[in-house]
Amino acid sequence: MHLYDLPIIAVLIGLALYTILGGADFGAGIWQLVSLLTPASSAEGRGRSRAIREHAHHAIGPVWEANHVWLIFVLTVTWTAYPAAFGALASTLAVPLLFAGVGIIFRGTAYALRSGTAQRRELRIIDGLFSAASFLTPFALGTMVGAIASGRVPKGNAAGNLISSWLNPTSLLAGALAVVLSAYLAAVYLAADADRHDETELAGAFRRRALVTAVIAGAIALAGLPVLHADAHRLYVGLLEGPGLVGVGISLLAGVTTLGLVLARRYGQARISAALAVVGMIVGWALAQQPRLLPDLTVAQAAAPTTTLIAVLIAIGMGIVILFPSLGLLFGLFLRGGFDDQPLAVILAVPTDGGRTRSATVSVRVAIAGLLGGLGFLTFANPPWAHTIGVISLGVCALATLAAVNPTELADLEGASITESPSPPGA
Amino acid sequence: MNPPTTAGHAVYLKAASQLQALSFTAHVPFICFGIALPAIVAYVEWRYLRTGDELYRTIARRWTRIMAALFAIGAVTGTILSFEMGMLWPSFMSTFGSVFGLGFAIEGFSFFLEAIFVGIYVYGWKRFSPRVHFLTALPMIFAGFTGSLMVISVNAWMQHPSGFRLHHGHVYDVHPWAALFGNSFLWNELIHMYVGAFMVAGFLLAMPYAIGRLRGRWSRYERIAFTVPFSIAAIASPLEVLIGDWVARDVATEQPIKLAAIEGLAKTTRGAPEHLLGWYTNGQIKFGIAIPHLLSLLAFHSFNAKVTGLDAVPVAYRPPINITRISFQTMVGIGTGLAVLAMWFLWVRYRHRRLPRQRLFFLAAAAAGPGAITALIAGWMVTEVGRQPWVVYHVMTTAQAVTRAGSVPVSYGVLSAAYVMIAIAAVWILRRLARAPLGGAEDPLERNNQDRQLLGV
Structure with missing residues (x-):
């Protein structure tokens, strides 16, 4: 062999x-x-x-x-x-x-x-x-x-x-x-x-x-x-x-x-x-x-x-x-038949925090810092280690922006703004 | 470096190249969904875990079905690509398989892991507690990343080959790990693709709900289902501009002829201008808008930097100029448009704490999905066509790699028909899934149980 x-x-x-x-x-x-x-x-x-x-x-x-x-x-x-x-x-x-x-x-x-x-x-x-x-x-x-x-x-x-x-x-x-x-x-x-x-x-x-x-x-x-x-x-x-x-x-x-x-x-x-x-x-x-x-x-x-x-x-x-x-x-x-439909009893009670809303200010600041870091280290610096920091900064920026945008909250804010607004959507 | 062969056995080069491009174009949307959809679905499921809001769970289950269908199609289109590696480019495989093949072997395992957990996730909604079910999404997300890492490592190696020596057509002194992962090209290509996948999947997933908004359907369900994927894609879009710029600067230093083709730069120039639009012919850009010094500035951050022109290499070593150039302008144009759309969205979110109201916004949001996929394909055209005539940059030409088998035209015809069928099937499934209610007799996922009951078996 x-x-x-x-x-x-x-x-x-x-x-x-x-x-x-x-x-x-x-x-x-x-x-x-x-x-x-x-x-x-x-x-x-x-x-x-x-x-x-x-x-x-x-x-x-x-x-x-x-x-x-x-x-x-x-x-x-x-x-x-x-x-x-x-x-x-x-x-x-x-x-x-x-x-x-x-x-x-x-x-x-x-x-x-x-x-x-x-x-x-x-x-x-x-x-x-x-x-x-x-x-x-x-x-x-x-x-x-x-x-x-x-x-x-x-x-x-x-x-x-x-x-x-x-x-x-x-x-x-x-x-x-x-x-x-x-x-x-x-x-x-x-x-x-x-x-x-x-x-x-x-x-x-x-x-x-x-x-x-x-x-x-x-x-x-x-x-x-x-x-x-x-x-x-x-x-x-x-x-x-x-x-x-x-x-x-x-x-x-x-x-x-x-x-x-x-x-x-x-x-x-x-x-x-x-x-x-x-x-x-x-x-x-x-x-x-x-x-x-x-x-x-x-x-x-x-x-x-x-x-x-x-x-x-x-x-x-x-x-x-x-x-x-x-x-x-x-x-x-x-x-074991695990994929056969089971009674829904296996679904446990969902622990929640009631969808608590957090101040978005911190997220916005982190996002801007990440963006500036990315711009500096990725766009204007040249060595590979700088590019690594730049990419990580952009990743931080993306996650912080996601936290700040908070899409599900935005969807509900949008809903609230429609009820306040006089013109219906699509009009 | 041997001169490219134009005569002789390379008679099927054109058909083989086109078939490869077609197969890749057919597969690439599914790659994007494979990378990004598990993350998007997991995000919604995570919101469900945090709030207990049943609507999030409903949306996550709906998208799970889309994910399962698209993953199934992606699995087969990806298999065809792996067949074509050998069917169309046997000499490339024979000579260099030992150098880059490892990347695909590990990608195979990634794909394996993703297939296993797609199975578990899709069929596990009623099996696991919500928390455990959410956890089964994480290996999918992980495998989506490692899979793209591996495939891009091979592509990056083709663009920027290293980790071997060549003697009379045989490789020796092979270092596969270094060839694949010690490559400066890998990281920018990977991140460019990975972020692009979130744009494609996010904008496409949001598209039907944007259309729904235009038609007056705007319940809480549509609002959430639009906002989540659109937000994710919108966050990715401006960042992709910075990442794309990084990629372009690397191309400028490592593949100057590709950059020259992208820009239609016939002669090596100091302080080269950038041309928007137009058409390359006889060594110049016709009907383009020239912006002085911009190319030197973008590529090398200096007004008077020297940019290599096409004249640096013989004609035989130049890629097709206009295809490369127009693809690049398409990608950049659409990408910029998407970034502007994203900034509009982010600004209204920040200032008014809602979505934009304008009809134009939702029209643009509906167009963003097809736009993003067009830009992605155009970007790959730049990478791959701009690499011509090389399959392994400056080492082996596509003409040397191509098969001598006369079956290429037949494969081309048969697979073209198959891709048309796949496209029709994908559209049909997505339309059906969008309409089918969850649960009850019309739900395909529930069908098994009902049939068993109906038949008394």
């Missing part, structure tokens, strides 16, 4: 988390679309379709942005720690990257649009138009994984084929697998969430979906073996005869376990083992491919200088210290 290996491990962990969490988000979108496309003859059927769509939306709503940021993490760490690989990947795979981006745009817009309406007809349109793109991102990112794994991205500026690099048997296989996996992860996850709400019928609906997609995922994986054998032989050997076998084994075992757990309606544990199955796949791929990032570029060759690697690792370390407690809080609230 070398220093230059550590960032790629962080990238792979980020990728696994994005696949599990972000994948479940896109999967939820896929289920929204599927439920719309399934014709419902009765009012009850339409109600069920709506319940599925609403559940898929609300189970992910509070966390989708946080889930989504794992992709940003993967990108930024890759381009900092392995810049040569990133430039080659993003330029040769520009087309699937564009598709993935379009899918992400639609998905984010759907969440934003959904926050603006409560009308069923509009919700149906939003789900139909925007969830359709939920297929796009996992598929496109899957084809990119296929392109890397089958060694079709050489180093250099757009040096690979713009089309065949990602439109080939291995890429199509990986793309299809990514879509089905997303749907599968989402189904397990949504079943668990519905179960937590004691919504048995809904949980059952997602259980069926989980089982069906699990079988499809297994079938694709099996059908993929001859494809890999023919199209990406090096990967095939690495996966089945080399160190990648460990990952494949973990994935297989966890996949079968999940199937059993879903059958037994133990969704909470199924969620964990489903995640483990994905981790196994990524581990297998990484071990099968190492030490190469691209066919003509090893991890060591792509790695940034040591100073940068250390800096990135420090940044990741600090990030983890801040992020994990925050994520823990978010998911803790979320999984």
Whole structure:
């Protein structure tokens, strides 16, 4: 293990988390679309379709942005720690990257649009138009994984084929697998969430979906073996005869376990083992491919200088210290049902000082002093230390002016002045 | 320093540059809301904590919904920008990712933190006590600041690169912390942007209520909802003039050719005049109003200081003059207008303890939001177009950085359509949110519960 290996491990962990969490988000979108496309003859059927769509939306709503940021993490760490690989990947795979981006745009817009309406007809349109793109991102990112794994991205500026690099048997296989996996992860996850709400019928609906997609995922994986054998032989050997076998084994075992757990309606544990199955796949791929990032570029060759690697690792370390407690809080609230509407009794009595008004004279003086300080140190002085004082002075000026203006008091003064004044506003 | 490549593989340079500019323009309003809206909402919530006045809480909840929707859109437009770094400028990333990438890695964490706490804040209104809920806003405000710090640190590095050495197209002796944070350009750019974000978000948020006032809607709700964001933006506006002047003086010393482009100064001149308006052609400003010595005075605080002209570098190293110059004049013109509007407001507040009564004031207040965003985009045009032909100033040209992939025009078309869709969606959401009542069947935030009850699930 070398220093230059550590960032790629962080990238792979980020990728696994994005696949599990972000994948479940896109999967939820896929289920929204599927439920719309399934014709419902009765009012009850339409109600069920709506319940599925609403559940898929609300189970992910509070966390989708946080889930989504794992992709940003993967990108930024890759381009900092392995810049040569990133430039080659993003330029040769520009087309699937564009598709993935379009899918992400639609998905984010759907969440934003959904926050603006409560009308069923509009919700149906939003789900139909925007969830359709939920297929796009996992598929496109899957084809990119296929392109890397089958060694079709050489180093250099757009040096690979713009089309065949990602439109080939291995890429199509990986793309299809990514879509089905997303749907599968989402189904397990949504079943668990519905179960937590004691919504048995809904949980059952997602259980069926989980089982069906699990079988499809297994079938694709099996059908993929001859494809890999023919199209990406090096990967095939690495996966089945080399160190990648460990990952494949973990994935297989966890996949079968999940199937059993879903059958037994133990969704909470199924969620964990489903995640483990994905981790196994990524581990297998990484071990099968190492030490190469691209066919003509090893991890060591792509790695940034040591100073940068250390800096990135420090940044990741600090990030983890801040992020994990925050994520823990978010998911803790979320999984315990903290975001479900609670009786308003939790709102405590608000301590107040009756909005006491203070003399504004002091604030005005401080504001003027700050402004003069800013003018002197920022505008007329030149050394950097003077500029620092100048900026701080302007900050003080801004806060003091805000205290002096006291916007909420001003709003009420304005109200009082209108009642005194003979002319009504807008006249 | 290699000469800029004009032929060969740089065929997509123009399309790539335009797509980058378009993507940035689409994203930048959301950056402003991401920076400033949490602070503005938290301010109103803080007033609620202090007074117990339910109306403050109502307004804070309403704006929270706007914040959530805009943050969602900003998250995706920002993601597209990060894709484009590699899709459009792979050689820039390959060569220098190890120098500046750290800034984006930390920005990623900032964004992460903000996303987490936006989730907690938006969905936590009914979960936490008011005090705790208010506290969950603070990480959002903090992350908004650190996020902009990181992104600006990268931009400042591109403008004023250091912290590495280059040998045959490979960097060595890399010091990423020094490159990003030991850069004199960082602080003025950062503060200029940060304060500008409060102007954009504050004026835009106040805009619908100013329009309401013009139409005769002026209840206590509108008065508070107008006064709070407008006051914050108005306080920022005059200060931004001082900060902008600071930035310009730094540009004058560090990027003299950019300043020459901003001013349309063809020849290096002592006691250079400043030209207002007009058009640069054949080495001079046509139809402009010249004010003698003013440029030397503004840039170097001396009547007869020497100001470098465009003739200091070959034509190939000059940025597009008129785009840079007109953008700069747009920014300064609007910025000055906003500062005047702010001084009017502050004066009436101080003397008469109320808002101005004139219809003109509210017309101007309604126009201030679009004005501020125009000025912000124009300012970024100055920074980025004025840096041309360099992507890394005096080190790598945009032509050397651009992708060789032929898919650029397709990306341009597809993403342009996507941005049109996003713009329509954003306007639609904001209009809906402005109308939708809080609570009850029409409230999208309450929908989940009702559907569950309706369906008996």
